Amino acid sequence: MSQKTFEFRCPIYGFVTLSEWEREIISQPAFQRLRRIGQLAFTNYVYPGAMHTRFEHSLGVMHMATMLYDGIVARSRELLESEFGYNDTGFERYRALARLVALLHDVGHSPFSHPGEEIFSPKDDSVESERYAHEDYSTAIIRHHFKEVINNHPVNDNYRFTADEVAALLEGSADTKSALFWRDLVTSQMDADRMDYLLRDSHHAGVDYGRYDWRRLVQTVEAVPGVRGGSPTLGVSEGGLHAAEGLIIARYFMFTQVYFHKTRVAYDHHLKEALKEILPDGRFPPPTPDLLDEYLDWDDWRVLGALKNGGGGEHGRRILDRDHYREIWHTPEIPGPVDEKKLKLQRDELGNLVAAEIPAEKSWYNTGSSDIPILTENPVRERKPLSYFSSVAKSIKLINQTRLYVKDEDRDEAKRRLRKEGDDNG
Structure with a gap:
């Protein structure tokens, strides 16, 4: 037909x-x-x-x-x-x-x-x-x-x-x-x-x-x-x-x-x-x-x-x-143990100001059986x-970034707390 x-x-x-x-x-x-x-x-x-x-x-x-x-x-x-x-x-x-x-x-x-x-x-x-x-x-x-x-x-x-x-x-x-x-x-x-x-x-x-x-x-x-x-x-x-x-x-x-x-x-x-x-x-x-x-x-x-x-x-x-909620802090794309420790410190310092904790996890390319x-x-x-x-395909790693967000009206206080935490550890 x-x-x-x-x-x-x-x-x-x-x-x-x-x-x-x-x-x-x-x-x-x-x-x-x-x-x-x-x-x-x-x-x-x-x-x-x-x-x-x-x-x-x-x-x-x-x-x-x-x-x-x-x-x-x-x-x-x-x-x-x-x-x-x-x-x-x-x-x-x-x-x-x-x-x-x-x-x-x-x-x-x-x-x-x-x-x-x-x-x-x-x-x-x-x-x-x-x-x-x-x-x-x-x-x-x-x-x-x-x-x-x-x-x-x-x-x-x-x-x-x-x-x-x-x-x-x-x-x-x-x-x-x-x-x-x-x-x-x-x-x-x-x-x-x-x-x-x-x-x-x-x-x-x-x-x-x-x-x-x-x-x-x-x-x-x-x-x-x-x-x-x-x-x-x-x-x-x-x-x-x-x-x-x-x-x-x-x-x-x-x-x-x-x-x-x-x-x-x-x-x-x-x-x-x-x-x-x-x-x-x-x-x-x-x-x-x-x-x-x-x-x-x-x-x-x-x-x-x-x-x-x-x-x-x-x-x-x-x-x-x-x-919308505003990002106040984030880990690197590929966090290490030190970054994970700092995430906990920042989370604790911000306390109840954290409105959302949003992960960004993605593998861009998988080697092994699904390799092109x-x-x-x-x-x-x-x-x-x-x-x-x-070398591009071999070097790709899983991204596992974490972002902390606060309400817009809490941004100034959140920045103050993070600066204080930085000063205390500086």
Whole structure:
């Protein structure tokens, strides 16, 4: 069945093309909701241009995943045919499947994206229970709210995959290696998700920190043979090594300068506390079939309306009045024992003036089994981890910074106490 195509303007790639089927998918209410889910919460209070949404990011991830897919097939077709038995029909099928997984990967995000995840429901009633993640909501929504438009669309007569297959690939439960290989396009250290959000967030925030040579990565991405007879994985040829390093460095800078900005994380704290006041039982409902509609009713607009009506308590008022907590002291990004001791001293000296203690913990890159594989070119083609070549990848350490915040009206007294503590130890 031939399809019409539709083009959307995109500030990152110029144009993003959708098929008629994909256009019907994004027209579903559960996808249109992403127009009302901000990508970066209240980051626009610091970087005013950061007003973009999960809607445009999802289109961008689909576009980036498609470029990566086409590059892999162009350079690794013979390997994929021998490993997975693909023919032309198989390549077309998995291309369509990969596009839908990329397009729908974020449909489960809560209002204002990541800050709301801290108040997702626990998976069971135990005290230490793991909470649901937005991926759990995404896969449940795909299975229940996109089932009809995926399973029964006439175009799918060409591919014959189901909404459950889309969700299974996203969550990593697909039952074939030939399908799971493509999961790396949306869940790896060089996936289309982070490749798009770094570029897009950087563009809208008006900073250059998230820029890297994405075109070179698209030109050098390959299926790299597995270790000791294992399945191939997503990697790059040696010519893309420095572009892969650039992606890691861009992610580090975006987290330290934008995502972990001291004011932005203060608003994340206020939002989390305000949501506890607004939501029934102080948390989002779990992603069970009977509660998905209730969850999908929540978006940024509804939360802002509740804040405007006074439903968020003190923290909601602070968001509306831009009266956020102020950082008064912080540890280094990688604190040592002396820094941990000083944190305790500062905390004790400030006493009841500490309004919030906010950690910033992130690993920018993981070596080991998830290390980006590099396919060397000389003297023979063989697989090596990026960290084998890259001093950047080898030197990256976990950031575990702690910040102490006080109310604006307490800043002068807080500074006085910290100066006194410094004088007493000087």
